[in-house]
Amino acid sequence: MTRASAQVVVTGAGIAVRGRATPADLLDRGPVDTAAPDPADTLTGRGLRYKDRATRLGMVAARAALADAGVLDVVTPSTPDDSFGVVTSSNYGNLDTVCQTVRTIDEETYLGTSPMMLPATSSNVIASWLAITHGLRGANVTVCNGRTSGLDAVRRACLLIAAGRVSRVLVVGVEPDLPEVRHVVGDDGSVALFDGAAAILLAGARSAAASGTRIHAGIGRYAKRADAADAIAEACAGTGRIGLRLSSQETTVDSEVHDLPAVLGDAAGALGVLQVAAATAWLGGGRRAGDALAVCGDDGATAAMVVTAPASFPAGPRSRELT
């Protein structure tokens, strides 16, 4: 369960986080300026009224990642791409719609609801709008998998490429901080919840290299285990020095540590994607000595993933991307 993702590279990254403009800003350990503009407000155009907050945040991060990779104007609804997939990760993305609707029905019967809300009752609504907005017709997957969900989503995107289903995947992790979410997670106001999104663009290494795309980082080994130490050991096996560890968990890995939730709040299903975006920025196109390690999970399961400097991803025969 650890081999997964050799030969997949990161070609773009973007975020929608209040007080943080680019993935490099995720490395900033300073407190978030809560008075900073809401990134969701940068969207303009028709139809926003009926898109939930998670969808809007996801769209902002996705747009930034596609722009970072230089493909924002290349893949569009009028020039759709059958081999461009989407994987999103979110646990709480559509709780607002579901809770508000059940309250409306209780107070006003079904007649009080708006038909425009129907698509957002289905938890895949974020991935759906990302595909529509950018013309992405490949496999479209919404991972809702608890605390490991973000890294599980990155790993699933790698598998879609390795299996030959798609050649590129937009991966978005998003969680909204909303009253309905706070109610459902049982928060009394004392917990800081992350409100934002991160997006990365993944491609097969050889096709990215062949197309001359700038490669920011490589996706290394992924492991998921009941025990955090086991997951970390498996993910790091065969890896060189880990220079940055993005995690809250205690480990024996000797490296700089950056615990994103301590700065940005509990990021739940968005965390893994946020970590890979931060790792990509930290690697900075190969300036660092060592790789980065992302770890997320809870007492039931932990996922760990190595993010490598661009030049160090292995050239094995596993991917079927060119067949």
Next chain:
Amino acid sequence: MSFALAGMGAVASIGGNVAEIFDSLVSGHSGLAELRGFDRSKFRARRLYEIDDRPAAGKDVPLRATAWLEQAIAAALADAGLGEDLSEIPVVVGTTLRELRSVELMYRDGTAFDVRDLNFGRMLRSRFAAVHTETVANACSASLYALALGTDLLALNEADTVVVAGVDSITESTHGLLDRCYPKEPDTVRPFDRNRRGMLQGEGAAAVVVRREQDGPGPSGRLHAWILGAAANCDAHHPSAPNARTIADATRQAHRLAGVRPADIDLVMLHGTGTPLNDEAEAAATAEVFDLPTSRSPLMTAIKSMTGHTAGASGLHSLIAAVESMRTGIVPPIVGLDDPVPAVAGFRLARRVAVHADPVVAQVNSFGFGGLNAVAIVEKVA
């Protein structure tokens, strides 16, 4: 590349296991009944295909979907002869609504619910010691999408055995919004019928054990069918309205993966929801791929008139029905189809009563909100 279907389990309004469900389908028995779990006074549409397992009428409880998922997976594992230790076996679960019904009960009524149970991971860990779990909320095509993702794990040698499942309970928010959308409340699900009024939801779960071809059946020796391939794509067109062109693309992709031609398909399990949008798009895509009405049509059926739209479970429910049809030589009818729409001209549809046939290769369609299309091809074991 083929994959061995080594175990099956299912639960729906029309039966608590695969045999009961298939018997109901063949005899044309529907699970449609008066609303049980919701306050009827809040809705115009007052009939659904619910599983009748609540403690009392009008009294709803959380975690019903989780219980059906557990039941279906346990049945599939037992059928395959595998124990209940899934610590090294990946589990891919497809769902539209996760445990959002429990969220509704918590939010509105204050019912106790732990958010860690939203995506089934805790139950899978506590009952089956599963670690490699992945819940994909891929709308109404979720379980066939999950099948595609699960077979990828086998094809890439990430695992030799996977459990693929689908599950959904009905949420009040979805039911209310569907009620709001239809001009007239649906009386029943009538796929491809001129008098269709829309879709009604159903409840249930389904699970299959799938293994690499070289590993063959599980310890029980049961080999239900070969899965020849599962295709997955996205319309990238509209959040709820399907698109015939990309449905046709997904169908051709499935044929390509499976190494079959349209003429090789003996049976098509249509998605058939009874909504004009789905049925017209699905009929147009099917007519295009199978060159209908010019060429000879495969036999086609649709089971949602009896199960309701079981959403995240519906793709696997149809697949299991296809496998049972191939094994028994009996294809369930499309109940409620009295006056077919023009779009299905030339389609050989199983109508009114079950049809005796000997299908060898079956195609299973499953489509969902967000333009999510999944199509699987299964072959009878020789």
